[in-house]
Amino acid sequence: MTPIPNRRPLIAPSLLSCDFARIAEEVRAVEEAGADLLHVDVMDGHFVPNITIGPLIVEAIKRHAARPLDVHLMITDPDRYLAAFRDAGADILTVHWEACPHLHRSVQAIHAMDIPAGVSINPATPVSLLRDIIGDIEMVLIMSVNPGFGGQRFIPRALEKISELRTMADAAGRKDLRIEVDGGVTRDNAAELLRAGADILVSGSAVFRSGDYTAYIASLRQS
Numbered sequence: 001m002t003p004i005p006n007r008r009p010l011i012a013p014s015l016l017s018c019d020f021a022r023i024a025e026e027v028r029a030v031e032e033a034g035a036d037l038l039h040v041d042v043m044d045g046h047f048v049p050n051i052t053i054g055p056l057i058v059e060a061i062k063r064h065a066a067r068p069l070d071v072h073l074m075i076t077d078p079d080r081y082l083a084a085f086r087d088a089g090a091d092i093l094t095v096h097w098e099a100c101p102h103l104h105r106s107v108q109a110i111h112a113m114d115i116p117a118g119v120s121i122n123p124a125t126p127v128s129l130l131r132d133i134i135g136d137i138e139m140v141l142i143m144s145v146n147p148g149f150g151g152q153r154f155i156p157r158a159l160e161k162i163s164e165l166r167t168m169a170d171a172a173g174r175k176d177l178r179i180e181v182d183g184g185v186t187r188d189n190a191a192e193l194l195r196a197g198a199d200i201l202v203s204g205s206a207v208f209r210s211g212d213y214t215a216y217i218a219s220l221r222q223s
Helices: 020-032 055-064 078-088 103-112 157-171 190-196 213-222
Strands: 010-013 038-043 069-074 092-096 117-121 139-143 178-182 200-203
Touching: 010 213, 020 038, 020 055, 020 213, 038 055, 055 069, 055 078, 069 078, 069 117, 078 092, 078 103, 092 103, 092 139, 103 117, 117 178, 139 157, 157 178, 157 190, 190 200, 200 213
Parallel strands: 010 200, 038 069, 069 092, 092 117, 117 139, 139 178, 178 200
Antiparallel strands: 010 038
8 A cells, every 4th residue: 555645744736716717737737836736625525515526537637636635525425436536546545433324344456456545524523533543543633624615714613623633533543643634724724724733635625716826836835
């Protein structure tokens, strides 16, 4: 299994906010600007109230990407599509606790494809529900907005959840667990997120609307 890069922080621009008419150029631009991962938000119009991309677009992105694709499945019944997204080029697959009735089985299926498994939780889902899966996954994605749309305002309660998760992971002997945060992440709150215990910062609108990808990614990292 290819591990998640072992640096802190990792910066993962969310391609949901890029110019899809120029997606190849956008991928190359954020990579040259210092992105560590490329975050790909997959939405189905059922689990979340929006529809974005499928495996064919992930495959197209992969042809132009040098960085790992961090694919976040905000979809109902993700088990049906794990293989399709892995074959399309996903390097990390994250499923939602709320969408998986047999979460351990879903994680096993991802690991059987020899890639890291992540589990995401929505803003109203307590961290405590991850206690029985934390030993089996490589990453937890804390949603700091309600999933479905980019450009939303950060929900401050996410800071407490990140801190609680880091404490839980350390107590379970999982100091290697990566904590990713997605939603309303900017250079104004990045330092707080990192102090709370986050390792991976997903930032979409803030990066792609900044006008200077290199400077903005550097500001996130330097925070």
